[in-house]
Amino acid sequence: MSRASDRAYDHIRSMILSGELQSGSQIREEALAELCGVSRTPVRDALRRLETEMFVRRNESQRSFVADWSLDDLEDAFQLRAMLEAHAAKRAAARISRDQLARMRFHNAQLKQAIDASRPDVPKFLDNNRLFHALILEAAASERLASMLLQVTEQPVVLRTARQYDLENLRRSHHEHDEVLIAFDNRDGDWAAAVMTAHIRRAFHAYAEAHSTNTEIGKSNMAA
Amino acid sequence: MSRASDRAYDHIRSMILSGELQSGSQIREEALAELCGVSRTPVRDALRRLETEMFVRRNESQRSFVADWSLDDLEDAFQLRAMLEAHAAKRAAARISRDQLARMRFHNAQLKQAIDASRPDVPKFLDNNRLFHALILEAAASERLASMLLQVTEQPVVLRTARQYDLENLRRSHHEHDEVLIAFDNRDGDWAAAVMTAHIRRAFHAYAEAHSTNTEIGKSNMAA
DNA sequence: CGAATGGTATTTGTATACAATAAGCTATCG
DNA sequence: CGATAGCTTATTGTATACAAATACCATTCG
Structure with missing residues (x-):
């Protein structure tokens, strides 16, 4: 859990759950990297995980968005x-x-x-x-x-x-x-x-x- | 599908299905990168996907292995x-x-x-x-x-x-x-x-x- | 002889620079 | 006025160098 990608994962996930990252809003790898204090590499890793868990959704041109739930x-x-x-x-x-x-x-x-x-x-x-x-x-x-x-x-x-x-x-x-x-x-x-x-x-x-x-x-x- | 990570994914997946990569054997990112003709970055990406699909399994210290199926x-x-x-x-x-x-x-x-x-x-x-x-x-x-x-x-x-x-x-x-x-x-x-x-x-x-x-x-x- | 310790090699993790791609904007033409 | 082509900017994808972690092996100590 001390690995940067795990920290990024937890951080992004909790920002989504808390509403700090708004449903439907686009999320940019670099911005998240700064927020998490790591480089883009572990952020990309975290985003992939969050994507399979349906926290994050990507459009056809690979941009990521916070999923919105009905x-x-x-x-x-x-x-x-x-x-x-x-x-x-x-x-x-x-x-x-x-x-x-x-x-x-x-x-x-x-x-x-x-x-x-x-x-x-x-x-x-x-x-x-x-x-x-x-x-x-x-x-x-x-x-x-x-x-x-x-x-x-x-x-x-x-x-x-x-x-x-x-x-x-x-x-x-x-x-x-x-x-x-x-x-x-x-x-x-x-x-x-x-x-x-x-x-x-x-x-x-x-x-x-x-x-x-x-x-x-x-x-x-x-x-x- | 022209992205390197997709090519790596397809390549590794088919190597697993064909038996070219033997069940249970360890797979190293660099070796796969050479086999696929790409760098480690897209290989890591592909491995993550294959892992969620249970084609690949990782041990507690993050080494990857071809899954074996009973x-x-x-x-x-x-x-x-x-x-x-x-x-x-x-x-x-x-x-x-x-x-x-x-x-x-x-x-x-x-x-x-x-x-x-x-x-x-x-x-x-x-x-x-x-x-x-x-x-x-x-x-x-x-x-x-x-x-x-x-x-x-x-x-x-x-x-x-x-x-x-x-x-x-x-x-x-x-x-x-x-x-x-x-x-x-x-x-x-x-x-x-x-x-x-x-x-x-x-x-x-x-x-x-x-x-x-x-x-x-x-x-x-x-x-x- | 077995277990613990340390050093070395192997492998994965991260940062960063650069390449490729997509989006947005402006200017031009119908 | 609307559409579109081309340029510019924003964003993601990839390669690579280096850092960290782990495994492997030999050696020493109990």
Whole structure:
């Protein structure tokens, strides 16, 4: 992470997420290089990565622009995510080890603690939520699937909506995780997949509903 | 395509597919640069692309290696492909235009001609097969889905098996395409998805069966 | 004899200069 | 007045030199 291209990547990515670089605006390699304090070479590297992750888009003559994301994009990303996470859950049900299951239980318990505290500890929730889902992916044992899922969870549209939560949604997430665990205990891949689909789709609709009364992006509920 | 980095990409990719660069072997940027007749800069560019496409893998200290693919990888890729193509078919059923449908029919007819000829015209079959599937993807109208599908169809494991065919499998493909078209006519997304899943999985098993009696990769049946 | 250490060679990462290409602008012609 | 050809500027692409990191090997020390 000390390599210049990684710093450039992180810097540009966070500038996009924060809105410092406006959606749709052109970005020039040299300007970014100055902003990041590196030369164009690592910036080009970073831009290529951000392009495959759909943070950046290039026109036919190779100019780069900050991608702009619509609500359709969000639904699209969530639909794919639901499908992929369900698939992961199904595969995981057939492959997961005792140890992995134990670790999943641990993270779901931690996540419950974060909610049950007098004031919900959202960062703690998010962290354990992330680890819970990561363990499913690990148990699913498909590198390709993992890289695809990364593509739809690390989308700007998703990340920018994953900031605020209401308690009700956090609790539901916890219970849905519990149900996934029971499905795993029973090695019931179809059950696990169905719960996971519902889990992701609920998260999407929680967002969409909040969004319909609040057009500002990034102020919505979305925990999966 | 006249840019040096594109030439490097094509060159390296074809060297990997042809086996000229052996699976698992390390590849050095400078050596590739000489082979491609360009400098290291565009080679690095090409390697990054090939890495995201899983043609090339890098170890923890950034050395690059030609990826090696197992039968498990093949099944994995096909499983994901079946899921994604089914999803595409379902979306397409709800969105496809008259014109797109007409073009799909045309390509399926051409594909039939290629089989019915006294000697099957495999390249013609493949071309129209590709265009048929591309139209579904176009009608599905999801850029993300398209890029993911590319990731599993452009895999070395898949490409190296997509060379030889038997007539029986070609005919089945044609009929399955016909059924997809009928499902589209009826705007029945679930039907279209089911047919597509079967279509891809049949292709996989045709390969797997052939492979079990012929361990040499690249000499098998697989048309989807 | 095995492990740790240091030096050397190999390989990748970065900066920079220059080349190629595309965009924008101005002047000219229909 | 509108379109377009040609020039100018802006931007990306490539080559190359050098810096940094890593691997490889030999040697020494426990």
